[in-house]
Amino acid sequence: MTSHTLILDEVRLALGGRTLMEIDAVIGPGEVLTVMGPSGAGKSTLLAMIAGFLDPAFEARGRVWLGAREITALPAETRGIGLLFQDPLLFPHLTVAGNLRFGMPRGVKHRTACIEQALDEVGLAGFGPRDPATLSGGQQARIALLRLLLSEPAAALLDEPFSRLDRQLRHEVRQLVFDRLRRAGLPSLLVTHDHEDAENAGGPVITLG
Ligand SMILES: Nc1ncnc2c1ncn2[C@@H]1O[C@H](COP(=O)(O)OP(=O)(O)OP(=O)(O)O)[C@@H](O)[C@H]1O
Numbered sequence: 001m002t003s004h005t006l007i008l009d010e011v012r013l014a015l016g017g018r019t020l021m022e023i024d025a026v027i028g029p030g031e032v033l034t035v036m037g038p039s040g041a042g043k044s045t046l047l048a049m050i051a052g053f054l055d056p057a058f059e060a061r062g063r064v065w066l067g068a069r070e071i072t073a074l075p076a077e078t079r080g081i082g083l084l085f086q087d088p089l090l091f092p093h094l095t096v097a098g099n100l101r102f103g104m105p106r107g108v109k110h111r112t113a114c115i116e117q118a119l120d121e122v123g124l125a126g127f128g129p130r131d132p133a134t135l136s137g138g139q140q141a142r143i144a145l146l147r148l149l150l151s152e153p154a155a156a157l158l159d160e161p162f163s164r165l166d167r168q169l170r171h172e173v174r175q176l177v178f179d180r181l182r183r184a185g186l187p188s189l190l191v192t193h194d195h196e197d198a199e200n201a202g203g204p205v206i207t208l209g
Contacts, residue, residue, distance in 0.1 A: 004154045005029060006066055007065040008023050008025045008027075008064055009062055011023050011046070011064065014058065020041070020058070021041060021042035021045070021208050023046065025206065027203075029186070030182045030183075032182075033187075033206065034192060034197070035191050035208065036191075036198060036207045037207055037208030041208040044191065046189075047189065047191060067154070080154035081154070082156045083159070085160070086160045086163050088140040088141055088143065095128065096129070096143055097115050097128035100146055100150050103147055103151030105151070114150065118149070122142045122176065124142060141173045144161075145173075145177055149180060155187045156181055156189075157191075158177070158189070161190075163192075163193075174197060178200060
């Protein structure tokens with residue numbers, strides 16, 4: 001995995017001619033920028049713009065860079081962005097291992113061993129053949145994180161990824177997520193309403209109006 005900086009260069013999102021949000025930010029490798037703000041401020045829309053699936057109803061200005069590569073107009077699948085949502089969104093027709101194998105880049109050798117090691121590192125050794133529906137919420141959240149990491153993205157976007165977890169689990173999963181994103185050297189953007197999430201992310205916080 002190559003470490004990059006994610007740059008939001010004077011990004012502005014508007015709807016029907018009305019400015020929804022403006023942001024200018026540089027997120028270094030392993031850093032988590034937290035974006036907070038009231039419901040409807042445009043947080044999820046910003047993530048959609050960066051990831052490449054912005055609804056055409058919005059007008060977007062500005063540029064997005066990953067290192068020296070401008071990704072503003074690239075197709076979503078070529079941007080190298082990993083996503084974590086509130087819902088782990090595991091494929092129900094695949095096993096846990098199948099879910100993890102899904103996003104792995106071509107050319108990765110020893111896939112099965114990689115998957116087994118990744119599961120072991122998050123305390124889920126032997127879970128590869130399991131049906132994702134048989135996993136608890138916290139276990140599913142760990143698998144969603146591993147799927148993101150094994151896809152070897154250049155940056156990560158997180159949209160309220162812990163909000164479905166109860167307090168204790170939320171604490172454990174977010175430590176794991178932030179630790180792993182940092183270790184992977186990924187620039188990450190977290191959208192949350194939770195001040196503890198922002199504090200634990202340990203990076204700068206931008207609050208939209
Ligand atoms: N496809 C769309 N077409 C038109 N308006 C939309 C569309 N998607 C979202 N909106 C509007 O754009 C605004 C921003 O929505 P967005 O989901 O980005 O807000 P948010 O800050 O993520 O809110 P929340 O914290 O509730 O998730 C809202 O007013 C929403 O109603």
